[in-house]
Amino acid sequence: MRLAWPLIGRSKETRLILAALHDPNSAGIVVSGAAGVGKSRIARETLSVAASQGWVVRWVTGTSAARSLPLGALTPLVPSTSVDALEVLRSVIAALTAVPDGRPLVLGVDDAPLLDDLSTLVLHQIIQQRLAKVLLIVRSGEPVPPATQELCKAGDFDRLYVQPLSATETASLVSQTLGGPVDPAAAERLWTLTRGNPLYLRNIVEQEVADQRLRYRQGTWTWTGDPVVPPGLVELVEARIGALPVAVSDVIDVLAVGEPLPLHALTRITDAAAVEEADRRGLISFESADGSVEVRLAHPLYGEVRRARAPQTTLRRLRGLVAGELADSDHADDIQLVVRRATLGLDSDRPPDVGLLLAAARGAAWMLDLPLADRLAESAIRAGGGPEANMIRGFVLSWLGDGHQADLVLQAVDPDELTDVDRARLTFLRAVNRLFSLADPDGAKAMIDRLPHSAGGDPSINAFLCVYWASMGKPALALRYSRGLDPGTLPDALHARLTSWAVTVACGDAGAAGEAAAAAEAGYPIPVRAFIVISDAHVNALVLAGQISTAHDVATLMRHRAMASKGAPFAQIAVAVSGQAALGAGQLDKACSLLASAVGQVTAWNTATGFGYRYRILLATALAMRGMTDEAAAVRAELAANWHPSWRYLDYARAIADGWFAGCRGAVNDAVSAVRSAAEIAGANGQFAAEVMCLQTATQFGDASAGTRLHELADIVEGPRAGIAAHFADALQSADAGELELVAGEFEEIGDFLGAVDAAAHATVCFRRRNLRGSALRCSVRAETLAKRCGGACTPALRQAVEQLPLTDREREIVMMLGGALSNRDIAARLTLSVRTVESHIYNAMAKTGAQSREDLAALMSQPS
Secondary structure (H helix, E strand, C coil): CCCCCCCCCCHHHHHHHHHHHHCCCCCEEEEEECCCCCHHHHHHHHHHHHHHCCCEEEEEECCCCHHHCCCHHHHHHCCCCCCCHHHHHHHHHHHHHCCHHHCCEEEEEECHHHCCHHHHHHHHHHHHCCCCEEEEEEECCCCCCHHHHHHHHCCCEEEEECCCCCHHHHHHHHHHHHCCCECHHHHHHHHHHHCCCHHHHHHHHHHHHHCCCEEEECCEEEECCCCCCCHHHHHHHHHHHCCCCHHHHHHHHHHHHHCCEEHHHHHHHCCHHHHHHHHHCCCEEEEEECCEEEEEECCHHHHHHHHHHCCHHHHHHHHHHHHHHHHCCCCCCCHHHHHHHHHHHHCCCCCCCHHHHHHHHHHHHHCCCHHHHHHHHHHHHHCCCHHHHHHHHHHHHHHCCCHHHHHHHHHCCCHHHCCHHHHHHHHHHHHHHHHHHCCCHHHHHHHHHCCCHHHHHCHHHHHHHHHHHHHCCCHHHHHHHHCCCCHHHCCCHHHHHHHHHHHHHHHHHHCCHHHHHHHHHHHCCCCCCCHHHHHHHHHHHHHHHCCHHHHHHHHHHHHHHHHHHCCCCHHHHHHHHHHHHHHHCCCHHHHHHHHHHHHHHHHHHCCCCCHHHHHHHHHHHHHHHCCCHHHHHHHHHHHHHCCCCCCHHHHHHHHHHHHHHHHHCCCHHHHHHHHHHHHHHHHHHCCHHHHHHHHHHHHHCCCCCCHHHHHHHHCCCCCCHHHHHHHHHHHHHCCCHHHHHHHHHHHHHHCCHHHHHHHHHHHHHHHHHCCCHHHHHHHHHHHHHHHHHCCCCCCHHHHHHCCCCCCCHHHHHHHHHHCCCCCHHHHHHHHCCCHHHHHHHHHHHHHHHCCCCHHHHHHHCCCCC
């Protein structure tokens, strides 16, 4: 499949080439870089620009086939009748440099080292005689013939080394080529695999699109499965690697299965001289790590190609050698090294090590590489790992969303073989799996209720009940069962992680934002990389409290940590958490992009545990707030089809999404009814912060009756939101436009820009009813400006308030100039008008808008952005 690839991220290179052409002291420019980095594309595109500026552009291309022929690269210019060699050279030079009307000439020379000697001599003469500017393209990392070196020294050339694209540039290029946003995880994988080499990138992307592993879903291009290196790219990479001696091939193959490796380990497995030769050929790279030197392949695709080409028996033998070498290292028990050793052993000729497999399965789960953890745990079961192997695999399968298989694996454990602690742990795992992955909260609770009464005090059972009641939206009950629980009393990190999540959810819903933050901070260090899931509850608690900037900071930090952890697909939850924070701030365009990406990836990875349901609620809300009714309707249909009964604590959030959807379709009474009903239920459940959010939303829709309850909640719920929402409801109840304008400022101050939009919009309507047109226009412009800042908000209140300034084009132009503190005379001079005409336009504009002064008039056109 061929795609149209634009040239992006190369403006600096283009400027340098054009600058060399226009510099009278420069002979031209030498453009160098690795194979496939885009040297020729950049040069040709830039010389096309030069041609549009009047330059005559001619191209010469060196090839291996023409190199053996005298003047082979210049064959079309060689006269067929002349036999005198000197005359031939002169005629070729004349033909190559002849230009009409004295226009400037530039010669582009692609693959200059492949020119034959006579062609090189022709160019040498052209450079020395300054008959043309010359652009030479040279591939770095390969031998350059002496004749080419002399050519580069023949004139005062500028130099340009073309670097691969950065990660950001790579993502932008793929996005523009595919015509839509690319999931951040997919963009990172593409950059990691290709290292920004455009040629490699093009081959990989076109293959993955053709095979539908890279495809467009939910408004975003997402990538699932393992990449397949196209045959054409395999040939390119093999040509770059070249024919290798057997010893050097061993170095490359060992690194292909086991990189990175300490230098001393690599030289023991292979041969020190072969390692040096691989380095000389540019096939490997070195980096410092913990006081030692580690060796990697120079490019990730070298490993992909070697693994695809080498015999499986060779790869199995080499994996065994590397695993044995790592086992003898000083850091053999480091968890990441344990995982590497066991992973290598899975596909090697070494016998299974049960203890190593169990430790590695736990480690892979800790690193959130769940598919690998499943492989390791399954191998441990086959190797006789006992109940522990089953419990690890059951946990992993549950989080992978395969709840039925997880339950079968856990049922296979004989409780009579377990200690009391492990029996409770097994029950916890089965109940959590039933709660989330099997979406059966009643069954999960019944499993616990069937236990003997004495089990009620067991830490594992209390931990489950804390998680259960938090997910059911009953924060007081969740917190009751959390008392006395701490990581030291729980049997493993999974218990601690889920309990920390549950306490964060319960405290956030109840309005105890400080306690929610403390629970989250206590949970982040738990060694299951718990921060990714806990951060969802943490950010939600902060948004409910109105601590928007803190929520943004937490989301940003967690996303960076998640990306660094390489814990995909959980990295997508971190993307969604960033979208959640953006939605809380009213950054709707950003929220839609992030949440759509996360929904596509999370649901592709796991449709059972409920993360897709959770983030569809947020996505539907963001789309409705932008007035995108068709898109919101599609997401709501998916919500209905994927309702998850174990995420009941989010019932209020779904009601808010329904309210915004009704509101954006004009059914404002239905919208108010939906969120007011949800507020009553949330209040009855003790979800007081959620109740505040529902009542604020109702007020934004125009319901002015929530003031009394919001004042009560302001004494219960921490954070600024409840107090501001109460002020909002009071001002709307009394139709106090001035107070509503103040409320807009309060929402802006905490970072809730959508709340500010609606407060300003309601102020507009109140001013208009009092016939204060100037104030109404001021607030209307403010609301519109804030709506644009929100990425295109389109709320019921905004639609009611929007009113364009009733000015002619000339009046608008003059009013804009007033904002620049120009006098009437200055404006008249700029517009070639009389001062009297300018004054007349200003007078008319003031009459139309109700402005009382020049300053008031200017302020209408200069609302903050």
